[in-house]
Amino acid sequence: MRCLHVVPSLAPEAGGPTTAAIALVQALCDRGIDAEVATAGTPPPLPFPVHGFPVSPLTVRQYGFAPTLPPWLRSHLPQYDVVHLHGCFAHSSTVAAAIARRHRIPYLWRTLDHLSGPSLAQGTWYKHLYLRTVEAANLRGAVFHCTSPTEAEWVQDWAGDRPVLTIPLGVTPIPEAPAARCTLRQRWGIPADTPIVLFLSRMHPKKQPEILLQALAGLDRPWVALLAGTGDPAYLKGLAQLSTNLGLGDRVKFLGFVQGEAKTEALRGSDVFALPSQSENFGLAVAEAMAAGLPVLVTPGVQIAPEIAQAEAGLVVPPTVEAWRSALESILRNPAQRQTWGRNGQTLVEQTYQWGAIAERLATVYHQLIAGELTHPERG
Template sequence: MKTAQPIAPSSTSNPPAGATPPMRILQVFPTYKPAYVYGGPIFSVSYLCEQMVRQGHEVELLTTTANGPDELDVETGVPLDVDGVRVYYFRRWTKDHTHFSPALLWHLWKNCRRYDVVHIQSWWNTVVILSVVVCWLRGVRPVLSPRGMLSGFSFSKSHASLKHLFHRHVGRRLLRRTVCHVTSPLELEECKAEGLEAFLLPNLLPLPAEPPPRPPSDGVLRLAFLSRIHPKKNLEGTLQALSLLDFPFELHIAGSGEEAYLEELKTRSRALGLEERVNWVGHLHGTEKFEFLARADVFLLLSHNENFANVVIEALSVGTPVLVSEGVGLSAFVREEGLGWVTDLAPESIAAALSTAFEAPSKREEIRRRGPALIQERFSAEKLVPAYIQAYREHLRHESA
């Protein structure tokens, strides 16, 4: 990230010739770069904002100084240029995932009516929930991206009973005062089940123009996992499935997580006799992430639930086939486009899918040739930013009708 610097009150690039008039867009996101500890959404939200600015729109973003248990060392309460986006950081009063920030909410109260669209990201924290309340009280109906927080898995974990109680009496009413943006058919179904208005557009991601080179095959199936290491990702089930395989393989795990949980997984790996076949890589970022993915024969993401899964697109963008669970938002896309394999979470099913992948080198090579161009076509900024702007404009027309 470029060094954040104070900036003048307003400036955006001129829109391309023939483009629709620029929009004034406010994004509200509890965490923002360089707080990469929070995983994939920071990459996709920041890239969306940056590309909207590049295409001539005025984008401002409100966030907190959250950086895990620590705080970002940034100036607060003033606009900073963060890779071209005007970002306001605000101190939070809490050090946990609630991110309570009265200063952010007060700024939103004073300014939310200045924008054409207010787009709020996530759910289940005080920044987002109270931002929806602020917009409601100020007569603004925001766009809300719940980021998988309305899934059955989310309701079953971490304060489950409190979530159900809040949702039944308060949350559902607040959500109906928004228009939901979802990133996958699975998430769209979740919103429809709640009776919510929603539109579907995928995440926007920075992708390499050309896939990095990959080493020649040596008969060993190289498997890769790259994500935040968290119980949601089902690495326990993945390791169990690997213990059932009868062909040569190696698994490379990239990502960071709580140290106690990492040690638990390493202990399980040793108990299953996988210690020599599992390599713990640590956190990867930028170019090294794509090089890591390109070296794999198959990328694995066998999560209990993922509303989208940025890393699936990143793996396919370098030509690496994927094996995903049915709970991954992109599973239908993978199946329909023939970009890999989809399985349930039973270790026996995962092992069977891996065996199928091992025995299909020609299909893996076909995906490696076809995948990058398909991903560039479907998920380019040139295609998706205008789609987001069109969705915003449809929302505005609906509100003014």
């Protein structure tokens, strides 16, 4: 079975969606599936076949217009048995879906929270117009891949009678780093007994790091916050200014984009993970934090929040400054509770978010698509 994954970007800075796509394709390859990737931009070196296509300098925002991608897809897509699309409102997904329909190749569409109410509220008019015009036939031909039940409910509004499947993401094991607590504090000049709150995500208004900063500003006890991630320079400048205005000084440190050993050090060396995001279709960074043994603070908009609450792996906190301040006060004053929640989170990840099992489920779905058991896409 040959499967082509179409991913808007494989740049590490793209965050969780890219990390998940790479890990997913690798897990499929490990199980004997002939999986490849087509992407806009220059991909990093990877252990499976990747076809990269230059992005036009005239592209709009994150649409990723790659003019040489459509001809390649028209020529090569018939060689594949199934297509797995990643993300909406991307040139790569739109053209791949259209060409797959013409060749009657079944396609699974991972929507990445792009069809949720909060996401569609950002740029409402043009997103709705795009879905109802450019993407209408493509949506009618898809089988949808969601990573949480809540995301599936949002997608169902656009899917009509098309199948909507819920298959979570996996988590790549976080390397052990016994010295991380020491080296992280040495690197950033943090006292050994000061707890570290880690925010590790793409810097975007949707992630609401402002809530975290404002909540921390009202705490009397010692703390240091590490904000790791990249984003729009103007937005990052605004966050730094907010930190200054709140008088947080060197208690807030902006790490920029981290990966590899630096990411492992941040995860293994911190004490609490915090993500006050408006919405997350899964929350891969949260799952990675649990895999590293960190207790997590999240909002109900993080779609694995119910699992976190049930496993007692952290706190699910309404997205208000007052609620977050209270939650931070509680978790920072209780090291024993942090350790218990951290162990519970590791157990949750080990039992639920393993790439091997998820790849097996997807392989079954691919076979069902090819056999017509989930219906073939419409022609159009």
